[in-house]
Amino acid sequence: xxxxxxxxxxxxxxxxxxxxxxxxxxxxxxxxxxxxxxxxxxxxxxxxxxxxxxxxxxxxxxxxxxxxxxxxxxxxxxxxxxxxxxxxxxxxxxxxxxxxxxxxxxxxxxxxxxx
Amino acid sequence: xxxxxxxxxxxxxxxxxxxxxxxxxxxxxxxxxxxxxxxxxxxxxxxxxxxxxxxxxxxxxxxxxxxxxxxxxxxxxxxxxxxxxxxxxxxxxxxxxxxxxxxxxxxxxxxxxx
Numbered sequence: 001x002x003x004x005x006x007x008x009x010x011x012x013x014x015x016x017x018x019x020x021x022x023x024x025x026x027x028x029x030x031x032x033x034x035x036x037x038x039x040x041x042x043x044x045x046x047x048x049x050x051x052x053x054x055x056x057x058x059x060x061x062x063x064x065x066x067x068x069x070x071x072x073x074x075x076x077x078x079x080x081x082x083x084x085x086x087x088x089x090x091x092x093x094x095x096x097x098x099x100x101x102x103x104x105x106x107x108x109x110x111x112x113x114x115x
Numbered sequence: 116x117x118x119x120x121x122x123x124x125x126x127x128x129x130x131x132x133x134x135x136x137x138x139x140x141x142x143x144x145x146x147x148x149x150x151x152x153x154x155x156x157x158x159x160x161x162x163x164x165x166x167x168x169x170x171x172x173x174x175x176x177x178x179x180x181x182x183x184x185x186x187x188x189x190x191x192x193x194x195x196x197x198x199x200x201x202x203x204x205x206x207x208x209x210x211x212x213x214x215x216x217x218x219x220x221x222x223x224x225x226x227x228x229x
Contacts, residue, residue: 002158033217043159043205043219056216090158092217102149102209102217106158 003027006091006107014115018079021110025072025093031055031101032074033094034066037109038087049074050097081114088112117142117210119189121220128196129228136191136223138206147209148189150180151219154202162204165189176200201227 003026013019025032034046036059045058049068060066063081068074078085088111092104120139128134140146147166151159163174170182180191189206206220 002160004158035219042221045216045218048216058216092159097215101215102147102207103161103164104159104217106151106160108156108158 002105002107004091004093004105004107006089006110008110009108010111010113012113012115013081015081015083017081017114018077019081019112021076021078021089021091021112023074023076023091023093023107025074025091026105029093029095029105030072031094031097031104032068032072033092033101033104034060034074034076035090035092036087037090041087043090046076048101055097078112083114086112086114117146117208118218119148119206119208119220121204121206121223123223124221125224125226127226127228130198131195134191134193134196134200134225136204136206136225138189138191138220139187140189140206140208141187142208145184148180148182149207149209149217150174150178150189150191151205151207152176152202153205153222159205162191196225196227198227198229201225 005024030051033048036044046060048056066076088109090109092106094101094104150162153159203222
């Protein structure tokens with residue numbers, strides 16, 4: 001158990017809909033990251049927050065947004081969903097921002113299926 | 116931009132055989148390098164890390180990796196593979212600059228034959 005909790009584990013929704021994925025980081029970790037994993041794109045970095053502030057942005061679509069709340073949990077919002085958004089979405093957390101941000105703990109992921 | 120490349124998409128070894136998974140990095144200075152493992156249906160787990168110092172680093176589950184600056188490589192090794200090592204392995208680098216991020220390679224799928 002990594003200590004990172006993601007809900008829900010599975011999500012099936014229709015095209016055009018909006019969903020919210022939730023992540024509770026490991027106790028004490030201030031950094032939260034979101035990744036998308038698909039067969040054709042591999043593991044893609046989406047966005048990172050540190051203590052409530054956005055710190056780095058990767059290949060995140062404009063239809064996607066995220067935030068980190070004062071209690072450090074994070075949510076990833078995906079809207080106007082398309083079939084191609086079907087993927088495994090991972091949340092990870094780590095203590096800091098420097099090299100130690102590479103020492104990340106991953107949740108088990110949310111498998112999103114858009115039909 | 117800093118990146119890592121894993122040239123082998125899929126590797127098959129027999130149980131008990133030695134293993135080496137390749138990782139090459141692209142970076143000007145000394146990078147922060149990591150190896151992660153992803154078992155089926157699971158999230159990623161950190162195996163080992165390299166920041167500086169001794170170029171041979173030990174990790175969990177009997178894995179080690181060697182940083183070779185001259186070859187821009189950070190290959191993962193294990194002397195004797197167990198069936199439970201079957202998984203996908205990812206090399207990763209923390210990029211530098213004001214917006215550090217953890218960037219992963221494309222992964223190597225390891226199959227272990229009995």
